[in-house]
Amino acid sequence: MYLTNEEELIYNGGQGPTLQKMMEILVALGDIYGADKLIPIKSAQIAGVSYKTIGDAGLEWISDLKGTAKVPAVLNPMGMDRNAWESMGIDRIFADKQEEIIRAYERLGIKAECTCTPYYLERPRFGDHLAWSESSAVCFANSVLGARTNREGGPSALAAALVGKTAEYGLHINENRHPTVTIKVKEPIHGAEYGALGYVVGPKVGDGIPIFTLKTTPSEDELKHLGAALAASGAVAMFHVLDVTPEQYILPPERMEVGRKELENENDWQVPSRYFLPRNNIEVDLNAVKKLMQEHSEPDLIALGCPHASTAELEDILRALKGRKVKKEVWVCVGRSAAEKDAGLIDALRQSGIKVLYDTCMVVSPAANHFKKMMVNSGKALKYVPSMCGVEAGIGTTEECIEEACR
Ligand code: F3S
Numbered sequence: 001m002y003l004t005n006e007e008e009l010i011y012n013g014g015q016g017p018t019l020q021k022m023m024e025i026l027v028a029l030g031d032i033y034g035a036d037k038l039i040p041i042k043s044a045q046i047a048g049v050s051y052k053t054i055g056d057a058g059l060e061w062i063s064d065l066k067g068t069a070k071v072p073a074v075l076n077p078m079g080m081d082r083n084a085w086e087s088m089g090i091d092r093i094f095a096d097k098q099e100e101i102i103r104a105y106e107r108l109g110i111k112a113e114c115t116c117t118p119y120y121l122e123r124p125r126f127g128d129h130l131a132w133s134e135s136s137a138v139c140f141a142n143s144v145l146g147a148r149t150n151r152e153g154g155p156s157a158l159a160a161a162l163v164g165k166t167a168e169y170g171l172h173i174n175e176n177r178h179p180t181v182t183i184k185v186k187e188p189i190h191g192a193e194y195g196a197l198g199y200v201v202g203p204k205v206g207d208g209i210p211i212f213t214l215k216t217t218p219s220e221d222e223l224k225h226l227g228a229a230l231a232a233s234g235a236v237a238m239f240h241v242l243d244v245t246p247e248q249y250i251l252p253p254e255r256m257e258v259g260r261k262e263l264e265n266e267n268d269w270q271v272p273s274r275y276f277l278p279r280n281n282i283e284v285d286l287n288a289v290k291k292l293m294q295e296h297s298e299p300d301l302i303a304l305g306c307p308h309a310s311t312a313e314l315e316d317i318l319r320a321l322k323g324r325k326v327k328k329e330v331w332v333c334v335g336r337s338a339a340e341k342d343a344g345l346i347d348a349l350r351q352s353g354i355k356v357l358y359d360t361c362m363v364v365s366p367a368a369n370h371f372k373k374m375m376v377n378s379g380k381a382l383k384y385v386p387s388m389c390g391v392e393a394g395i396g397t398t399e400e401c402i403e404e405a406c407r
Pocket residue numbers: 076077116136228305306307308333360361362363364380381384
């Protein structure tokens with residue numbers, strides 16, 4: 001991989017051992033994936049924050065580093081709400097360790113904004129190169145915003161933050177962003193069904209790039225849930241939705257023209273080779289999606305906000321409450337700063353008895369481990385809760401979750 005003089009100086013230790021180590025990580029990845037050079041990034045988002053997931057070894061690794069982030073950098077959710085850890089049932093030892101981790105990142109110039117929806121803090125622009133590691137945020141940035149990031153690991157995102165660059169490979173390159181498989185969904189779907197769809201489709205797609213043909217036009221929140229679940233149950237880092245997501249223009253325009261015309265013929269799923277949809281296609285069994293949505297009886301915890309809730313999602317929850325108080329334990333997870341603008345909504349939710357938790361989530365916090373069955377409205381949480389928390393999980397719509405909470 002070609003390095004500039006300055007990059008080579010860093011690689012050889014001329015700017016200290018931390019930057020040298022970081023540059024070694026970037027160069028090693030670049031060499032593995034065939035990058036020609038490093039490219040500047042606009043921001044970094046770093047996973048590996050909860051003490052539950054990184055433990056003492058992770059804390060020690062971060063604490064030994066010295067340096068300052070060269071680009072705006074934020075963190076993934078941590079293991080607790082810093083102001084409400086006691087009411088979450090978190091013990092002091094965990095809380096102290098978690099604080100140490102956050103302070104270690106802060107010493108590196110990384111903001112203690114712990115969110116899996118960093119695009120609510122600052123929305124990347126189309127074509128921006130990023131180094132993000134939260135898989136749902138990666139999917140959202142690539143697919144919905146047209147920004148460019150690989151699925152970084154925590155250490156490689158941190159390396160990119162401290163160097164201000166990443167190796168140019170994978171989804172930073174045009175031709176790697178084309179769809180590889182067509183997913184046909186032949187009936188309208190709504191709300192949490194998008195998460196269930198991603199949960200069902202993810203394993204079939206693996207690390208491919210699906211393009212969906214849908215009967216409904218998804219909202220941004222529905223796309224967020226689709227991508228989060230695809231990334232969790234598969235290893236998807238980017239998807240397209242025909243005529244919805246912004247990046248179909250990278251396909252040759254004359255093919256785009258053909259594609260649009262032929263799609264008007266509802267029965268024409270047999271696409272000719274010149275058509276831009278991949279011939280490799282999967283027809284989704286919507287019965288599997290609907291069945292999944294029915295398996296959520298008797299939860300003792302209802303947890304919403306995976307990925308962290310948007311303003312529109314908070315409004316949906318409030319609407320579903322219809323002025324009632326909840327009778328079960330209910331959590332809604334949000335990023336702290338993003339939530340400041342929604343202070344009124346959050347107050348109203350708290351008055352109904354809901355716990356609105358900042359900068360943490362039902363998966364990365366040990367607090368959820370005490371429950372038996374969790375009801376969620378997220379395909380990603382459905383996938384991770386059993387393995388990460390040892391808790392059974394079921395998925396329902398936001399309205400069903402709130403009905404269950406008020407029963
Ligand atoms: Fe975010 Fe936690 Fe879900 S990090 S995407 S709320 S599992």
